[in-house]
Amino acid sequence: MTQLTPSKKIAVIGAGFSGLSAAAYLAKAGCDVSVYEKNAAIGGRARQLKTDNGYTFDMGPSWYWMPDVFEKFFADMGSTPADFYKLTELDPQYDIIFGKDDVLEVPATLSGLSALFEEIETGSAQKLDKFLKEAAFKYNIGINKLVYKPGLSITEFADIELIKGVFKLQVFTSLSAHVKKHFKNSKLIALMEFPALFLGAMAQDTPALYSLMNYAGLALGTWYPQGGFAQIITAMKTVAERQGVKFHTDAAITGFDINGKKIDRIYTKNSVHDVDAVIGSADHHHIDQELLGPEYATYTPEYWKKRVMAPSALIFYLGINKKLKRLKHHNLFFDEDLQVHAVEIYKDPKWPSKPLFYVCCTSKTDNDAAPEGHENVFILMPLAVDITETNELREKYFHIIMDRLEAYCGEDIRNSIDYKKSYCIDDFKGDYNSFGGNAYGLANTLTQTAILKPSMRNRKVENIFFAGHLTVPGPGVPPAIISGNVAANQLLRYLKR
Template sequence: MASGHIVVIGAGVAGLAAAALLGRKGYRVTLCEKNEEIGGRAGCLEERGFRFDTGPSWYLMPEAYERFFAHFGTTPEREYGLTRLDPAYRVFQGERRVEVRTGDAEELFESIEPGSGARLRAHLDSASEAYCIALETFLYTTFEHPARLLTPQVRARLPHLASLLARPLAARTSQVASDPLLRHILEYPAMFLSSRPERIPALYHLMSHTDLRQGVWYPTGGFFAIVESIARLAEESGVHLRLGCEVTGIEVRGGRARGVHTGGGFVPADAVVSAADLHHTETALLPADCRTYPPRRWRRREPGPSVVLALLGVRGRLPGLSHHNLLFSPDWRPDFDAVFSGTGPSRSLYVCKPSVTDPHVAPEGYENLFVLVPAPARADLGRGSAYGEANGEVEAIADRAIEQVARAAGERDLANRIVVRRTVGPGDFARRYHAWSAGAIGPSHTLRQSAFLRGSQASRKVAGLFYAGATTLPGVGVPMCLISAENLLHWL
């Protein structure tokens, strides 16, 4: 068994998972969380019988969850239960409405654009292969020994993989279908990667394997049920959780991390794992001469978008909406340009209605809605009502989104039926999570911010200091956070 005391900063998914794994290995672990509740972005708000997830809502890459829970002798099914969604999601664009079912995408494409079904089959064959290679070779690794990554499978596919890295996702999807709605089905996962189709490598077409072939699932109780399971495993592994305990600095002596400073005093440690935002860790918690990344590095990086969230409790049913709903604007690319240039929010929205699958997230006769509007990564757009006083601009964005959802769902009186309304704005991500540039997801997965180019989970300046979470390797999303936590074990 391992020994020594480790302090973990941040009780989001990565911090909880890292603490649980380290505790199970035998380390004494103290987990410091600045807020009064766990979960980070994957949080939960409960009001008047409604249970709202405040962050992730798409359950993809089931292998990552299975592998994590296997470390503790359990499974996702035992922990929270899973429901496979059918349809996987519903798509709206103008007057068009399409249901996307896992395994039936080729028939759907062919019915809308003859000839595209066969092209999609080839696209998904490539996506499935890339997904398997990534899972087996490039995700559960520290990139310390690059030569080991050149497995026979990778060497055999190097020319193809190189071609996927050399052009953007949008260029590849244009070869599959010309119909805008069909292309958007293949391109919307760019938002999962905190970017846009013109900026991420075509290699990320592997994401289409997850929703169009593998399946989309729902964890009973919502994503916070996953957080609660990981927290319980951490507690059972002996982790000491300190809520309302903000770390204000990392103590470095003799070139090594010796502990952390908090509002409640100094906490000594043999090693420190920061699962907080990497930019915040580097620029606010470390002395200048102990930072791995110089200021110019951040000027060249892309923080990814922020979002405005509207968490709505609605009286009556909304049959026009499925569990997952994508509302595509006809001005798809101008909308992305506005978000990433900082000039305005997107008119393409995402709406989750978990109450259609899970009756326990809303009172009987009511619906639970989670509305997400991609927005510029600007803290000055303000905060929402969920954690304090709402900003007028955030509320105006939410108002417009509710009107758009009402039209798509065929429920013109939707606004009048809202009995609970809470909003989250870019300023909340900056204030609650110290998110770099108020980003909601994490740094964009551009070519220069992917794989080993994304950085390292070990500080190059401070021994015994490690990083975890969406702002470091391997990337954004709950599965990546679980993998990030596991990869720490290789460093330690």
């Protein structure tokens, strides 16, 4: 990026991954950047919870995939991830639990994975090799080309390599159909379709392009940053501050002054600031509908109501005063019907009848996550957005989950809990102005891909650009980092006109 002279004042709304990324890139280009964060701590959904009795919980993201995306960000800032945090590769990567004595342990090596597939389904090792080679092509095109497109015009995709590879990218085939073309065993299908959960949609509604996520997880590995995801947030803040970025916490944006199609002033609850441009990395719907309001919003309320959102979640943060022998770092409980739970999230929104859930036990990898001899347990149950929730419902599902977790572990857990906190739809709305209380953002369905997502640009206000999981490229930590980069580049192009 070339330096801008004179320095332009840029306000970044929100200090999650996309906001931190955008701020760092803009400051590196010579902008005078200030980040305004609604909450008392930066990090957005990747904030950390520390308890008085010695537990440390990552409140949101817990899967470190696509390490190359993190490496690129830090390389662009003149450093490496290793300058700030240590990565541990998980082996096994995770367990998929189909029943008490029916567990699929996913190895970290491709040779181990091939052996596992062949043991379950004869001939599937060769099919896995073919599947992952196709997925590697999609990953290389998708991560190096597609996700860096701002999604503002169809002409962005007039790229000879994209055109030549359009059929191999399988944009118009579903992930579910693509997986079932290669594998017949239900456990292997579940293993290969599960990354769609990160994309916020059912596998049959997710383009097969996203088998690139299988490559990301199975070939590039599953990692853990020692100290938790807050270490990445701290590292990104550090490199941003080195570029001159200033951070303001407890500084929710309350409004704008707009003149001549430009925002020239922003208001927080305590202060007023002149600006040349704005990056909106907080909830896109909130900025569009509430801060810009009907006069300047790009979209109508009806447009937003028709968006297919990724799920919300019911989360429990539990401190356990003993070790739990059967749990791994990542544990996926697929001991009920995934299809039934998915329908109750996307098609017939309701509290699930027989939910699937995920358990993360970071103390298996990180001794600092819990006191010695204790466990740090994070439980997440995917949930439909914008349904009514109560403390009674939280408790009801806590016991549903604990019944199955205790049966699997073969021991009492509830009586060993010495810290417990729940987090659900109303908390997502309150803490992040999250549309519908979503936990992940916008679902990556075919009709919500690339130029069909909410735009990075506003049609009526020319100097605000959007980043984050309600615009391109989509939900997840690596996409959020990329989104900040892309939004920053679009803003810089605007400033240089």
